[in-house]
Amino acid sequence: MTLPDGVERRTFGGDDRLATKGHPVYGEPTDGDWRCWDARRSKLAAMLEHGMDTGLDGGETVLYLGAASGTTVSHVADFSGPTYAVEFAPRPTRDLLDAVDARENLFPLLKDARKPETYAHVVESDVEVLVQDVATRGQARVACENARFLREDGRLLLAIKARSEDVASDPETVFERALDTLREGYEIIETRRLEPFHVDHLGVVAVPRKV
Numbered sequence: 165m166t167l168p169d170g171v172e173r174r175t176f177g178g179d180d181r182l183a184t185k186g187h188p189v190y191g192e193p194t195d196g197d198w199r200c201w202d203a204r205r206s207k208l209a210a211m212l213e214h215g216m217d218t219g220l221d222g223g224e225t226v227l228y229l230g231a232a233s234g235t236t237v238s239h240v241a242d243f244s245g246p247t248y249a250v251e252f253a254p255r256p257t258r259d260l261l262d263a264v265d266a267r268e269n270l271f272p273l274l275k276d277a278r279k280p281e282t283y284a285h286v287v288e289s290d291v292e293v294l295v296q297d298v299a300t301r302g303q304a305r306v307a308c309e310n311a312r313f314l315r316e317d318g319r320l321l322l323a324i325k326a327r328s329e330d331v332a333s334d335p336e337t338v339f340e341r342a343l344d345t346l347r348e349g350y351e352i353i354e355t356r357r358l359e360p361f362h363v364d365h366l367g368v369v370a371v372p373r374k375v
């Protein structure tokens with residue numbers, strides 16, 4: 165598996181885990197300056213654990229949708245360049261500010277990812293990586309609406325939660341429907357179920373569709 169610069173495998177409590185270097189955020193185990201990045205708490209870490217072709221080198225400009233209280237986005241900011249973190253719920257955004265305080269390259273945006281025009285004046289338009297984990301209905305549509313920020317050679321790293329779309333249907337059917345929508349804006353490079361780390365989630369790597 166190729167890991168981005170700034171992400172390493174280290175041993176925590178006898179287990180081999182991903183780690184990034186940075187200020188601890190949520191009580192995660194540490195080893196000197198390194199903080200454990202647990203794939204069970206992060207869909208992006210699960211995608212890396214599965215060896216998905218994320219294309220991450222480290223140092224990229226990132227737009228992260230669904231930042232919550234900063235668990236994953238704080239790790240992303242540890243190995244990336246400017247990192248814009250969009251979250252629409254005020255409560256987790258307050259906690260996210262603790263991660264922001266210790267990171268000069270992490271910019272929180274209390275915004276709705278379904279309304280990209282509300283943060284288009286802040287976010288650079290040549291984002292190299294769009295990471296999305298919003299876990300709400302219409303996840304593929306959100307990714308399409310935010311494709312405007314991605315460079316031509318940029319990448320989408322998306323986690324789709326089946327139950328957020330439809331609790332009654334078979335997850336595979338839900339994923340196929342979401343991928344059909346996603347193809348309106350992207351060419352899909354790779355998909356992979358994120359078990360055993362996350363049940364009924366699909367990891368997707370995609371690039372903007374050429375027009």
Ligand SMILES: C[S@@+](CC[C@H](N)C(=O)[O-])C[C@H]1O[C@@H](n2cnc3c(N)ncnc32)[C@H](O)[C@@H]1O
Nearest residue numbers: 230232235236251252253276277297298299300
């Ligand atoms: C599964 S949690 C994200 C966990 C986070 N990505 C992590 O790994 O640390 C999904 C988050 O997306 C947020 N969210 C859902 N819909 C959103 C939207 N339209 N705009 C912004 N945030 C949204 C939710 O409030 C929630 O905090």
